[in-house]
Amino acid sequence: MSGDPTTDPGGPGTPHGPDQPGTPGGPEAPDTPRLDVDALLSDTAVRTVVCCGSGGVGKTTTAAALGLRAAALGRQAVVITVDPARRLAQSMGLSELDNTPRPVELPASFAAPGGSLHAMMLDMKRTFDEIVEAHADPERAQQIMANPFYQSLSAGFTGTQEYMAMEKLGQLREEGDWDLIFVDTPPSRSALDFLDAPERLGRFLDGRLIRLLAAPARTGAFRLLGAGVGMITGMLSKIVGAQVLADVQSFVSSFDAVFGGFQERAERTYRRLQDPGTAFLVVAVPESDAVREAAYFVERLAADRMPLAGLVMNRTHGTGAEDLSAGESMAACAELERQGGHGLAAAALHLHARAADLRDREAALRGRLASAHPDLPVAEVPARTRDVHDLAALREVGDALGGGPPAV
Amino acid sequence: MVSGKGGTGKTTAAAALALSLAADGGRVLLVEVEGRQGLAELFGRDPLPYEERKVAEARGGGEVVALAVDAEAALMEYLEMFYGIRRAGQVLTRFGAVDFATTIAPGVRDVLLTGKATEAVRRREGGRRSRREEAPYSYDAVVLDAPPTGRIAQFLCVNAEVAGLARMGPIRNHADKAMATIRSSATAVHFVALPEEMPAQEAADGLAEVREAGLNPGFVLLNMVHEPLLPPDVLEAAEHGEVDTEALAQGLKAARLDAPRDRASALAQEVTAHAQRVGAESAVRRRLRALGRPMLELPFLGGGIDTDALFRLSDRLTAQGVAR
Numbered sequence: 211m212s213g214d215p216t217t218d219p220g221g222p223g224t225p226h227g228p229d230q231p232g233t234p235g236g237p238e239a240p241d242t243p244r245l246d247v248d249a250l251l252s253d254t255a256v257r258t259v260v261c262c263g264s265g266g267v268g269k270t271t272t273a274a275a276l277g278l279r280a281a282a283l284g285r286q287a288v289v290i291t292v293d294p295a296r297r298l299a300q301s302m303g304l305s306e307l308d309n310t311p312r313p314v315e316l317p318a319s320f321a322a323p324g325g326s327l328h329a330m331m332l333d334m335k336r337t338f339d340e341i342v343e344a345h346a347d348p349e350r351a352q353q354i355m356a357n358p359f360y361q362s363l364s365a366g367f368t369g370t371q372e373y374m375a376m377e378k379l380g381q382l383r384e385e386g387d388w389d390l391i392f393v394d395t396p397p398s399r400s401a402l403d404f405l406d407a408p409e410r411l412g413r414f415l416d417g418r419l420i421r422l423l424a425a426p427a428r429t430g431a432f433r434l435l436g437a438g439v440g441m442i443t444g445m446l447s448k449i450v451g452a453q454v455l456a457d458v459q460s461f462v463s464s465f466d467a468v469f470g471g472f473q474e475r476a477e478r479t480y481r482r483l484q485d486p487g488t489a490f491l492v493v494a495v496p497e498s499d500a501v502r503e504a505a506y507f508v509e510r511l512a513a514d515r516m517p518l519a520g521l522v523m524n525r526t527h528g529t530g531a532e533d534l535s536a537g538e539s540m541a542a543c544a545e546l547e548r549q550g551g552h553g554l555a556a557a558a559l560h561l562h563a564r565a566a567d568l569r570d571r572e573a574a575l576r577g578r579l580a581s582a583h584p585d586l587p588v589a590e591v592p593a594r595t596r597d598v599h600d601l602a603a604l605r606e607v608g609d610a611l612g613g614g615p616p617a618v
Numbered sequence: 619m620v621s622g623k624g625g626t627g628k629t630t631a632a633a634a635l636a637l638s639l640a641a642d643g644g645r646v647l648l649v650e651v652e653g654r655q656g657l658a659e660l661f662g663r664d665p666l667p668y669e670e671r672k673v674a675e676a677r678g679g680g681e682v683v684a685l686a687v688d689a690e691a692a693l694m695e696y697l698e699m700f701y702g703i704r705r706a707g708q709v710l711t712r713f714g715a716v717d718f719a720t721t722i723a724p725g726v727r728d729v730l731l732t733g734k735a736t737e738a739v740r741r742r743e744g745g746r747r748s749r750r751e752e753a754p755y756s757y758d759a760v761v762l763d764a765p766p767t768g769r770i771a772q773f774l775c776v777n778a779e780v781a782g783l784a785r786m787g788p789i790r791n792h793a794d795k796a797m798a799t800i801r802s803s804a805t806a807v808h809f810v811a812l813p814e815e816m817p818a819q820e821a822a823d824g825l826a827e828v829r830e831a832g833l834n835p836g837f838v839l840l841n842m843v844h845e846p847l848l849p850p851d852v853l854e855a856a857e858h859g860e861v862d863t864e865a866l867a868q869g870l871k872a873a874r875l876d877a878p879r880d881r882a883s884a885l886a887q888e889v890t891a892h893a894q895r896v897g898a899e900s901a902v903r904r905r906l907r908a909l910g911r912p913m914l915e916l917p918f919l920g921g922g923i924d925t926d927a928l929f930r931l932s933d934r935l936t937a938q939g940v941a942r
Binding site for chain 1: 623656659766814816866868870872873874885886887891892894895920
């Protein structure tokens with residue numbers, strides 16, 4: 211899932227300043243280009259930033275911290291989160307978010323002149339209802355919304371959330387009240403869903419199967435395909451039940467007449483993601499699963515020709531006493547235990563050995579990613595001891611992302 | 619059912635739990651439904667096909683069998699089982715009907731996933747023909763690596779939802795059976811949390827949601843706990859930055875390390891950070907305890923989780939009383 215605090219699970223977080231990009235202590239790793247977050251946020255051609263990545267890597271926090279920093283750079287930013295847990299709300303100090311962007315009250319020192327921050331939580335069902343209401347006459351809208359299939363679909367079956375997130379993104383972009391929109395992607399089971407779901411839903415709602423289901427039995431389509439169609443509807447009816455099939459059929463016929471092509475909408479959204487006004491950020495943490503997912507996502511975005519701006523590596527760990535290796539430290543610890551006494555020093559050395567070990571393993575992981583994707587710009591955010599749930603902490607995350615306080 | 623916030627180590631916890639439940643001659647099915655092949659990865663195997671396959675021998679001679687449920691394959695199996703129309707699957711696929719049934723149609727996907735897991739719970743030795751009531755169960759326990767907290771209640775209650783939609787027919791029967799198993803006292807929903815505020819909050823929210831949905835809440839498993847390396851009084855002082863740097867430097871000197879003084883102050887900061895983390899973790903632990911559910915803890919291992927680490931985690935669970 212997305213969006214969590216960059217809390218420290220491992221060792222003491224020592225910030226890697228901008229003078230130490232990439233992988234400390236990893237001589238095998240190529241130099242990683244640093245992601246220039248402020249340049250990205252200040253680029254007025256960029257209208258949308260999409261944060262994606264596997265669950266639990268801090269997508270929501272990253273999106274919120276970037277939104278806050280964009281406000282500090284004078285942009286009118288809005289952050290959309292699609293996560294059902296109300297974490298963005300928590301980290302922005304809001305008790306509740308609803309389906310319209312709400313202003314986040316910023317202390318004067320947080321926003322540059324002209325800069326502002328709004329936040330909203332996607333209400334899937336309401337977004338779906340809004341589309342229906344905007345496009346159908348009241349009677350037809352009523353009919354659609356009363357359909358049991360519509361109710362289930364809009365309440366959150368696979369694909370709907372992703373689709374509605376993209377729909378909302380499109381709406382906000384068309385409304386034009388914000389010049390920079392941050393989207394925190396849904397907690398999809400896999401990275402694939404995020405890119406595929408809108409198209410799949412569109413394809414389904416506009417697809418051959420649905421047309422066949424929706425078509426009256428005597429039309430040409432049915433006659434051409436003959437018995438095959440009867441077999442398919444027959445089997446579907448067995449699988450899902452005749453009632454469901456009837457609901458789907460009546461839903462599709464009223465829905466289709468209203469919208470004239472869901473697929474077209476889905477494709478427009480997809481193309482909008484590809485345009486240069488969008489920047490994708492892949493979010494990861496230095497753990498093997500998350501790094502593997504991130505690499506996969508980087509490749510997938512490239513394959514779909516989506517504009518990838520870079521990678522945010524959250525929760526990295528450093529150590530004090532940089533030059534004391536894990537092995538040396540553990541050996542010294544063993545020596546003290548042999549001698550007896552010096553309990554504090556032995557424990558400190560043990561701790562340091564763990565922290566140095568963690569740092570080295572993270573460096574190796576990042577090195578592997580950098581070798582596979584040498585041109586991928588990376589911004590690192592050191593792990594924190596405490597959760598992010600206020601604006602001050604969010605600003606610190608932004609400072610880490612931008613390599614220092616924003617220069618306005 | 620093992621749920622929890624994303625990134626808390628649900629899959630690892632579920633696997634360790636399965637190993638403990640299988641210890642000393644048990645047979646446990648470990649099911650994943652999110653299509654990530656996390657179990658294959660954990661047990662160091664090639665991606666698992668859609669079939670029940672032994673992945674580990676538990677301590678004392680039990681076995682853990684893994685199954686990666688794939689909605690599409692489950693649908694095909696279902697069609698074959700009830701209608702003998704496996705070949706028709708190709709036709710359905712061509713028309714997008716499988717896409718429809720597994721990803722779009724109301725909850726059919728989740729029905730198939732939960733249906734497969736709950737079928738394994740009810741299954742008895744000897745298949746259909748034997749005198750089923752008397753035959754022993756195929757599995758002593760089924761552990762489901764379930765979707766994260768944000769989706770768990772929806773996932774588990776999808777059968778009730780579908781039962782409302784499909785008023786009759788095979789899907790309805792299927793959904794009713796799955797729901798009965800999920801609601802029964804044989805099923806509990808456990809939550810994995812990290813000793814951090816938000817994952818703990820999600821575990822609390824998840825528990826409340828599960829209770830509200832009429833399901834049985836299980837234990838809270840606090841994962842990746844940092845075990846304190848220092849006595850409580852030293853930790854408490856260190857939390858406020860009071861570390862005896864002099865004693866530290868003496869110790870480093872005794873260990874014959876260079877630059878003992880410089881290193882002592884650097885290490886003192888690490889000790890403070892450790893103390894602060896231990897302090898923060900205790901606060902979270904107290905909050906979780908207040909939820910009134912049994913609590914289990916697993917340590918932070920570092921180094922990634924391989925099969926060996928998995929056994930060590932399972933041993934910890936066994937030591938805390940997890941058994942069949």
